[in-house]
Amino acid sequence: MRVVIVTLITTIFVLVFSIFSVYILDSTATEMLNVLNEIDRAINDRHWESALNQANILKEQWQKNHLIWTILLDHSVIDNIQLSIAHIKAFIISQDYAQVKAEIAGLYLFLKDIPENEKLTIRNVF
Amino acid sequence: MLITIIRTIILYIMVVFVMRLMGKRQIGELQPFEFVVTLMIADLAAVPMEDSGIPLLKGIIPIIILLAAQIFISYFSMRSQTFRQIVCGSPSILISKGKIMENELHEIRYSINDLVEQLRLKGYPNINEIEYAILETNGELSVIPKARVEEVKLKDINIFPSEPRMPITLIIDGKLQRDNLAKVNITKESLQQKLIKFNIKKPEETLVAILDTEGNFYAQPKNTA
Numbered sequence: 001m002r003v004v005i006v007t008l009i010t011t012i013f014v015l016v017f018s019i020f021s022v023y024i025l026d027s028t029a030t031e032m033l034n035v036l037n038e039i040d041r042a043i044n045d046r047h048w049e050s051a052l053n054q055a056n057i058l059k060e061q062w063q064k065n066h067l068i069w070t071i072l073l074d075h076s077v078i079d080n081i082q083l084s085i086a087h088i089k090a091f092i093i094s095q096d097y098a099q100v101k102a103e104i105a106g107l108y109l110f111l112k113d114i115p116e117n118e119k120l121t122i123r124n125v126f
Numbered sequence: 127m128l129i130t131i132i133r134t135i136i137l138y139i140m141v142v143f144v145m146r147l148m149g150k151r152q153i154g155e156l157q158p159f160e161f162v163v164t165l166m167i168a169d170l171a172a173v174p175m176e177d178s179g180i181p182l183l184k185g186i187i188p189i190i191i192l193l194a195a196q197i198f199i200s201y202f203s204m205r206s207q208t209f210r211q212i213v214c215g216s217p218s219i220l221i222s223k224g225k226i227m228e229n230e231l232h233e234i235r236y237s238i239n240d241l242v243e244q245l246r247l248k249g250y251p252n253i254n255e256i257e258y259a260i261l262e263t264n265g266e267l268s269v270i271p272k273a274r275v276e277e278v279k280l281k282d283i284n285i286f287p288s289e290p291r292m293p294i295t296l297i298i299d300g301k302l303q304r305d306n307l308a309k310v311n312i313t314k315e316s317l318q319q320k321l322i323k324f325n326i327k328k329p330e331e332t333l334v335a336i337l338d339t340e341g342n343f344y345a346q347p348k349n350t351a
Contacts, residue, residue, distance in 0.1 A: 003147055004201050011194040014187055075179040 021072050026115040028065040032058060033111050039088065040104050048095050055089045073114065081110055129178045137171045137185060144193045149200070157203075157214045157264055163196045214263040221259035224272065236261065245269065290339035297335035300348065310337060321345055 035058045042051035062085055070078050084107040091100035117124060144167060148160070156164065167189055174185035203210040218234050220227055220241055231241065242253060244267040250256055258270040280287060294306045296317060307317065317329065324345040326332050335345035 004197060007147075007194050007197045010190060014190055018187070071181055071183060073181065075181070 021068075022115065022118050022120075024068055025072060025118055028061075028068070029111045029115045032061050032065070033108065035061060036104060036108055036111065039092075040101075040108075043092070043097065043100055043104070046097075048092060051092045051100075052089070055085075055092050059085055059089065072118070077110070077114065081107065084110065130175070133178060133182060134175050136182065137175050140186060140189060141167060141171045144189055147193060148196055159199055159213055160196060163192050167192055217263060217268075218261040219258065220261055220267075221253075221256050224254070224257055226253070234261065241267075291337075291341055293339050294337045295334070296337065297329050297332040297345070299334075300330045300332060302329050 035054055039051050039054040039058065042048075042054055062081065066078070069081075084103055087103045088100055088107065091103060145164075148163070170185055170188045170192070174180045174182055199213055203213055218230050218236075220230055220236065226238070226241070231238070241259070245251070245253060245256065245259065248267060248269050250269055250271060252275075255272050255275040256269055257272045258268075260268045260270075262268055294310055295303055296306055296310075296312065297303065302314070302317075307314070312320075314329075317335070320343045321327070321329065321332060321335065323343075324347065326345055326347045329335075331347055333346045333348045335343070337343055
């Protein structure tokens with residue numbers, strides 16, 4: 001009976017953690033998407049300095065969220081995001097408009113899709 | 127590589143712990159749902175072990191959920207006969223009163239060859255010597271032979287020995303089993319007296335010492351060579 005109770009408590013904990021992890025991914029991704037949008041706006045207006053500041057903010061946010069994302073997601077996804085952020089910063093510094101726009105589009109898709117893929121939906125289950 | 131080593135150790139400990147919680151059954155005695163869980167747990171542990179790009183949680187969480195499923199199903203199977211019947215099925219009587227139940231064999235897709243093979247493996251080469259044969263829910267075949275071929279029991283020849291006792295281990299690999307010694311009220315001094323009869327000077331030199339089912343003391347010394 002003790003084993004049944006402990007298992008029940010553990011299962012509830014795992015379920016709560018899973019629901020919470022989806023929420024964490026969603027909220028942290030939204031934060032980074034907001035910053036990414038700011039970078040995109042700055043790039044469109046050719047305000048490279050402002051874009052660089054926002055890129056640094058994005059990098060700081062990523063470093064803050066990096067650990068929890070690594071625990072929850074495949075490491076290849078983490079590597080892709082890190083690479084993308086590094087590319088964005090480099091392209092902003094070199095003021096390469098086309099490349100930075102492409103990289104922003106790619107990172108935008110990653111950050112939007114990852115929390116969606118972790119949600120409990122019919123599409124994700126099947 | 128070090129990461130792989132650490133992950134392997136973590137997952138191994140996890141799987142051993144889970145198997146331990148699942149209870150004491152041999153592989154051949156597992157119910158279908160238990161067998162499925164055992165297979166799946168092995169696979170789930172292997173994937174993050176091999177690929178360090180996969181988060182450890184993606185192996186650990188499914189294992190925990192499978193363990194929970196197994197424990198809850200076992201618990202409800204114990205509490206409800208109907209539930210048990212749904213999950214485990216019911217035993218099938220393949221031979222009844224010496225007659226092979228053909229319909230039952232067809233129902234469970236069990237051929238006569240399978241039946242005869244299992245009977246041989248159980249030590250009954252002659253099908254006409256079986257009164258009942260039951261295919262249990264775990265796939266084992268239980269056999270009740272006809273009375274004329276049953277082994278002679280002591281009660282058949284009017285011998286009624288005393289009931290056997292639980293064998294008790296008193297020393298294992300030189301270490302005294304103090305709980306067991308207390309259970310049978312044997313002091314260290316009286317144990318030493320008993321050991322002397324087996325040419326053993328002290329408990330530390332003993333490989334094993336037991337009280338057998340008849341209450342007789344037996345000891346074997348360690349290999350000193």
